[in-house]
Amino acid sequence: MTILTLIAENQPNTGQKYVHLEQLFKAAIRDGILKPGEKLPPLRTAAWEAKCSLGTMSRVYGSLERKGLVNARVGQGTFVQEAANIGADIILPKPHQGKEEQSLTTDQVIDLGMNAIANDWGEEIIRWALQRTATKASSYNLMTYRDGFGDTKQKLALRAFLPPLLQDVSEDRILINHGVQNGVYTALGRLTSPGDTICLEPLSYPGVGAAISQLGLSSITVETDERGICPISFEQQCKKGRIRILVTTATGHNPTCITTPLSRRKEIGFIAQKYDVLIIEDDIYGFLYPDAPPPYAHLFPSQTVYLSGLAKRISPSLRIGFAVAPPHITMLMAQGITAQTWMVSPILINTAIEIVGRGDDLDSFTSQIRSEAKKRHELTTRFLSPYATDLKACQSHVWIGFPKDIPVPQLVRRAAEAGVHILDGSRFANNTTAGKHNVRLSIMAPDTTHKLEKALIKLKAVLSNPNENSCDFF
Structure with a gap:
């Protein structure tokens, strides 16, 4: 056959x-x-x-x-794909080496692909918190089963990681999970039925598409502009009666860097209410934007599942996230957590609670990130804006549009040959046209500004010499 x-x-x-x-x-x-x-x-x-x-x-x-x-x-x-590679980059591709790059070691490849936020204090604070957990946590927390509903005292303690406008929510509206990706998957899995359609922005974090595919759901995209989702386009899709859930990142959007203003959030929220569409709000970067408009979960609490976590704030290894939603939804999601993993590790939860106690340090760390991001934005703009048609920067990454005569897949390949891993914008596309002429650079991922500058010098050389082999000038 x-x-x-x-x-x-x-x-x-x-x-x-x-x-x-x-x-x-x-x-x-x-x-x-x-x-x-x-x-x-x-x-x-x-x-x-x-x-x-x-x-x-x-x-x-x-x-x-x-x-x-x-x-x-x-x-x-x-x-x-060859069998060994199938599924290896289902969400984001790993840096890889072709025949021309085999002389490069892992240490020589500068990764601007994974949207991490390097810090020199995350490891210290995790080690400190784990030590305190090891000596202070009760036998009950260390040695017993729990369930997906979580512990009331723990949930209330972890409210400190939520935006100020959500820090007074009741414990029955809070669910502790394994991070935003787990929150997205659990919400989609428990809150949809066969035949439901998920509405997405044309460009979004690829993990959402991976969850939709895994769950056998279908998706459609809504038009966006420089302020986020277009209300007219969203309502047109809602009128068709097919949409069950809208997934969006309203603050520090990945990859486009858009932060949707308050007026637009209200328009989208009212349309969602009118057509009974649930909003899943991914706010993983929200802590970096103290002046951002209120989240959908504050403006439309009965219509929103709010998701955030500690992957960007502390470290990706601390697999703790939070959902804020109406009580009947957190109950369904809790059942999903129990079905998937029975519980979120009490050891990690206790570690996160210890970190909460260092609130002043966390505020200082966050200010350092924003200050460092500003420097890196300026550096990136200086090196690459002459070659771009558009360059947008936010606290974790930049989104660059290039002229149509610059083939982005070739640019990504030649950058890899030069030792710089970047992402083709099409990796974030939820339709066939979005992101074709863009790349995303995770400028906060390198552990030093010097390393980022080294990567930008290489990218500038690649863009300045379109017809030369990258390895010839490095």
Whole structure:
């Protein structure tokens, strides 16, 4: 059997053809009908066999590529990933070395791909808090099972990590989870039914798309502008009656750097209320924006699931996150936590509570991050703005648009050859057109400004010498 035969013999009776076709391709790869290294049929051939539009099949191929299952090669076609690589970059690709880069060691590659925030105090504060937990935590916390609902005293203690406007919420509105990604997955899994559609921004953190795919849900995108989601476009989608949930990052958006103003948040919230659409608000970067408008969870508490965590504030290794939502929703999500992992580690929760006690230090650390971000914004702008059509900066990263004559995949590849890992904007795309001429640079990831400057010098050289081999001038 071939993939074309599989498509022809499994025409869907109901539901969205895009979702059905993607599942068929996934099954074909899993079951060996499509073998590692094998070329997929041309888009037109596959679309003809599936009796769907070319756009639908293009969307399927694009989604498979974003999930790391296939690899599109310019001028050659789309190929199934080798077995060792399948799924390795389902959310974000790791820095890798081609034949030209094998002389580079890991230490020589500067990673501007993963959106981490380097700090020299995170390790110290985690070690300190773990030591205190080891000596102070009760036997009950160290040696017993709990459930996904969490402990009242612990939840109230961890409110200190929430924005000031949410710090007085009652404990039945708070859920402790394993981080924002776990919060997104749990909320989508417990608050949707088969056939529900998730509304996304055209560009977003790829983990959301990975969760939607894993849960077998479908998605549509809404138009955005320089202020965030366009109300007219959002309402048009809501009128179709298909949307159950809107997932958005309103503050320090990843990757576009947009912070949605208060007036726009109110417009979007009122539309969500009108059509009974739940808002999942990812506010992982919110602590870096003290002057940001109130979160949706404050403006529309009955309509919002607010998510944040400690991955950016302290360290990605501290897998503690928070959800704030109406009590009936936190109850459902708690059941989801119990079903997935039974409980969030009480040891990590106690560690986070110890860190809460160093509030003055946390405020000082956050101010240091914002100050350092400003310096790095200026450095990045100085080196790269002459080559960009648009450059937006926020507290953790920059989003750069390039002229259409600069092929972004080639830029990413040549940067890797020079020892700099950056991300193609299409990695964040939820449709076939978004992010094609952009890259995201995580300028707060290098542990020193000097290392960032070294990376920017290399990127500038790559952009200044479009026809030269990157390895020739480094």
